[in-house]
Amino acid sequence: MDHVSKANTVNLENFWMPFTANRQFKAAPRLLAAADGMYYTDVDGNKVLDGTAGLWCCNAGHGRKKISQAVERQLATLDFAPTFQMGHPIAFDFAAKLAEHAPGGPGAKLDRVFFTGSGSESVDTALKIAIAYQRAIGQGTRTRIIGREKGYHGVGFGGISVGGLVNNRRVFPQIPADHMRHTLDVERNAFTKGLPTHGVELADDLERLVQLHGAETIAAVIVEPMSGSAGVILPPKGYLERLRTIADKHGILLIFDEVITGFGRLGTPFGSDYFGVTPDLITTAKGITNGAIPMGAVFAGRKIYDGLMTGPENAIELFHGYTYSGHPVACAAGLATMEIYEEEGLLTRAADLAADWENALHSLKGLPHVVDIRNLGLVGAIELAPRENAPGTRAYDVFVDCFHKGLLIRVTGDIIALSPPLIVEREQIGTIVSMIGDALKRAA
Secondary structure (H helix, E strand, O other), X not given: OOOOOHHHHOOOOOOOOOOOOHHHHHHOOOOEEEEEEOEEEEOOOOEEEEOOHXXXXXXXXXXXXXXXXXXXXXXXXXXXXXXXXXXXXXXXXXXXXXXXXXXXOHHHOOOEEEEEOOHHHHHHHHHHHHHHHHHXXXXXXXXXXXXEOOOOOOOOHHHHHHOOOHHHHOOOOOOOEEEEOOOOOHHHHOOOOOOOOOOHHHHHHXXXXXXXXXXXXXXXEEEOOOEOOOOOEOOOOOHHHHHHHHXXXXXXXXXXXXXXXXXXXXXXXXXHHHHOOOOXXXXXXXXXXXXXXXXXXXXXXXXXXXXXXXXXXXXXXXXOOOXXXXXXXXXXXXXXXXHHHHHHXXXXXXHHHHHHHHHHHXXXXXXXXXXXXEEEOOEEEEEEOOEOOEOOXXXXXXXXXXXXXXXXXXXXXXXXXXXXXXXXXXXXXXXXXXXHHHHHHHHX
C-alpha cells in the first residue's frame, strides 16, 4: 500500500494563501510542521534544510528558546498595551537597544525608531514620514516618491506604487510615483562575484527624473540596497554613493528598504553599513524578531525627527501609527533576538562565510540552463534560462524537486534565491549547493 502523506488529510479549503497559486498548491501541498536550528520538519516527519531563513527572516535559525521564553514571560506579564498617548517600558527598551546598532554608527544619528507590524507597514510609514517632513520644513509641494523597476517594497498602496514588480501593480491604483531603471544587466555582468562592475550610470536616472518632474515635487527616493524579492539584484560599484550625492543635491530624502538586508544578512548590521552610505530613513522587519513575532521598524535620522517636533507641545506631530506599533510581546521577542545576535556575533558572521558561500555558488556555473549566478554576503541567486512559452516553470520544478529531497529554496520567476540562516555551517553550505546542482541536472 502506498504511503499517504499527512498533507492530504489537512482541510486546505478555507485558507486563502498569499502569493501562492492556491489551486496548484492545494492539489499537491507542501506542509511544514516543526523547526529547529537549520531544519524544518514536514508533516510526514521528513527533515528539510532551510536555505531561505524561512522567508529571509529567521536569521538566528529556528526554535530559539531565548525568544520563546521571552515571549512566554511577556504574555504572562503584559499581553498588550496601547502606544497611542500611552506607553509601556519594553517598547522604549527595545528602541534603545536598536539605537545601539543604528545604521551608520553613532555619528550617523539614525536612531529614532518608529515601530510597525511588518515590512509593508514600515515602507508606508517611511513614505509618510518623508512627505510629512518635507511639508514641516516648508517644502509642501514635494509629494512624489521615486522608486525603481524590479523593486519590492511590500504590498501597501504606497509600497506597490514605488515598487517595480508589475504583477504587484497592474490591478491596483497607486500614489504619485516614478521609477528609475533597475540595475540587473546579465549581458554585461553575468557570473560576477560580488558587486557588478557595470551600471553605476543608472543612478543618474534620478537626475533625469528631477529634470522631468522638478525637484520641488519630489519628496524622497526609495531603493533596496540589494533587491531581494526580484531575484537578488545587486547595485553596481559606486551606484548607491552616486544616488546619495544626487539626492543631497536636490533636497530629496534617501530611503533604504532594508527589510531583507537588515540584521546581518550582508555581514554587517545593516546594508548601509556594508556599502558605507547613510540614508535618511531605513525600513526594517523580518530579522528584527527572527521572524518569531510579526514586527517592523523605521529608523529615522534625528534631522527628520527634530524637523517634525515643532509647533505646540500638545499637538500630535505625525498623524500615523498602528494598533500594534511597539507591541509588548513583539518587543520582548525583538530584545531576545538582539541578545542572540550580540552573543553569537550573528550581525557580522556572514562576512566570515561569504567567501565560502561565493565559491560554492559559483561552482554551479556551467550546469544546464544556468545563465547567471549572483552573490553578496549570505545571499545568492541562480538565474535559469526559461523554457520556451513556459517562463518560471523550470525554476519551479527545481524548487519542488529540492523540497522533496529535503531542501527549502525560494524561486521568483526563473531565479532561485538563497538566504540561509546566519548560523549555517560550511558543511551545510556545501550540502545546499550540491542538492541544487543535482536538481538542476534532473531538471535538464
